[in-house]
Amino acid sequence: MTWDVKEFAEAAEVTVDELAAYVDQSQRGMAPVLRRRPPRELADKLELARWIREGGMTPEDYRRFLGDYLREGTRLHHPAYLGHQSAVPDFPAALADFVHGATNNPMAIYEMGASAATVEFEVLRWMLAKVGFRDGGGVLTHGGSLANLTGMLAARAAVAPDAWADGVPADLVLLAPPSAHYSITRAAAILGLGERAVVPLEVDGLGRIDVTRLPAVLEQVRRSGRRPMALVAGACATGTGLYDDLRAIGEFCAENGIWYHVDGAHGASALLSDGHRHLLDGIELADSVIWDAHKMLRTSSLAAAVLVRREPDLDAAFQQQASYLFYGDQGFDLVGRAVECTKAELGLKIFLNLAWRGERGMGEYVARQYETAHRFWELARNRPGFVFPYEPESNIVCFRYGTADQAAIRERLMADGTFHLTSAEIGGVRHLRVTVMAPATDDQTLESLLDHITPLFSA
Numbered sequence: 001m002t003w004d005v006k007e008f009a010e011a012a013e014v015t016v017d018e019l020a021a022y023v024d025q026s027q028r029g030m031a032p033v034l035r036r037r038p039p040r041e042l043a044d045k046l047e048l049a050r051w052i053r054e055g056g057m058t059p060e061d062y063r064r065f066l067g068d069y070l071r072e073g074t075r076l077h078h079p080a081y082l083g084h085q086s087a088v089p090d091f092p093a094a095l096a097d098f099v100h101g102a103t104n105n106p107m108a109i110y111e112m113g114a115s116a117a118t119v120e121f122e123v124l125r126w127m128l129a130k131v132g133f134r135d136g137g138g139v140l141t142h143g144g145s146l147a148n149l150t151g152m153l154a155a156r157a158a159v160a161p162d163a164w165a166d167g168v169p170a171d172l173v174l175l176a177p178p179s180a181h182y183s184i185t186r187a188a189a190i191l192g193l194g195e196r197a198v199v200p201l202e203v204d205g206l207g208r209i210d211v212t213r214l215p216a217v218l219e220q221v222r223r224s225g226r227r228p229m230a231l232v233a234g235a236c237a238t239g240t241g242l243y244d245d246l247r248a249i250g251e252f253c254a255e256n257g258i259w260y261h262v263d264g265a266h267g268a269s270a271l272l273s274d275g276h277r278h279l280l281d282g283i284e285l286a287d288s289v290i291w292d293a294h295k296m297l298r299t300s301s302l303a304a305a306v307l308v309r310r311e312p313d314l315d316a317a318f319q320q321q322a323s324y325l326f327y328g329d330q331g332f333d334l335v336g337r338a339v340e341c342t343k344a345e346l347g348l349k350i351f352l353n354l355a356w357r358g359e360r361g362m363g364e365y366v367a368r369q370y371e372t373a374h375r376f377w378e379l380a381r382n383r384p385g386f387v388f389p390y391e392p393e394s395n396i397v398c399f400r401y402g403t404a405d406q407a408a409i410r411e412r413l414m415a416d417g418t419f420h421l422t423s424a425e426i427g428g429v430r431h432l433r434v435t436v437m438a439p440a441t442d443d444q445t446l447e448s449l450l451d452h453i454t455p456l457f458s459a
């Protein structure tokens, strides 16, 4: 059935009205940051079964439904949203999602969306330049986990080119710190290396790779007749938000001929901030890098980039005969570079944010979030009972309050929707974890968080 474009325009207007009110309320902290009504109750409230059975929603019904739907969700724009590392989307990226929803140009093959494909290509060129890969190549994927898998595939193709056709040699191992994101271990399992092929690198008390111990680990791997497929470093680590020493690790990998993969899912965006770029010093030594836009580049989930230093390495990831991508008369097909076949217009989300805010504006956002997290550390350190295992480097901070069960503190704050925060283990000890994602979060929010925690349990 064709669209009734008048009805569409009316419903779209409802959407814009409701979303504008929702974001406005959220940003001003005028509603609980989250609600967790039991699913059965929620299904009834939203009349899900009836709508599925009967259909017939009109723009007016839709307005009521959308209002309830938004009220019962989690408000990432809320100043008290300090939870997971999901982006607080900026509106140009939201517009891109809307455009994609209507046009659906799955652009992994050029003929299915020339403008979408070209936008992705240019966004990738911009990202490659930021990382410092002059002859690099890339592709956008539906998320960092797929991006890590793709990076590992490229590493495997470089180290064991026959693996694509013949299967994986039994002597390959993956070197990664225990603090690496779980998608790395999963990639090892999916690729057929097996989870046990992940050799844990030695780390300091905060989970950062101990560079001085790298030669000993490598020596041990080689003596046991195994070969490193890749070494993974974090920029930054999901749990702590701390960066590994990318330059020292990169130099070690270069000297020893090891594929160097930098997981910059969260922290590569600091490349855009003059004051924080130094955290990524040495990233240009990597063979592959991943960078999520749906964390610190403020797009909705998902849009991630896999970037490689030598372009043919990415094409080799999925076939033995690597073809080379270029702007020909017929365009180019990115389908040979990705796990996905059908792919969304991911580049448009990143592009519109850039087009609206500029690279500088996006860098200022990253800087502001990192600085706000640092101020939280400054504020809380002076209060009795708060213990911080490290000075934050990014917008992720871990801490403990008193001797109480830290998970219980988190539950209490979440239960009434006052704050949304997470927790993480450092050296086997449970910590509270704050991620400053929302532009609305300020010093006052953070003081208020401390005020809320203090009376919950005596230090």
Ligand SMILES: *Cc1c(COP(=O)(O)O)cnc(C)c1O
Pocket: 085, 142, 143, 144, 145, 146, 148, 181, 183, 234, 235, 236, 237, 238, 263, 264, 265, 266, 292, 302, 304
């Ligand atoms: C979030 C994250 C990932 C996984 O990315 P998804 O987009 O959630 O799949 C991988 N590595 C690091 C360091 C991350 O922070």
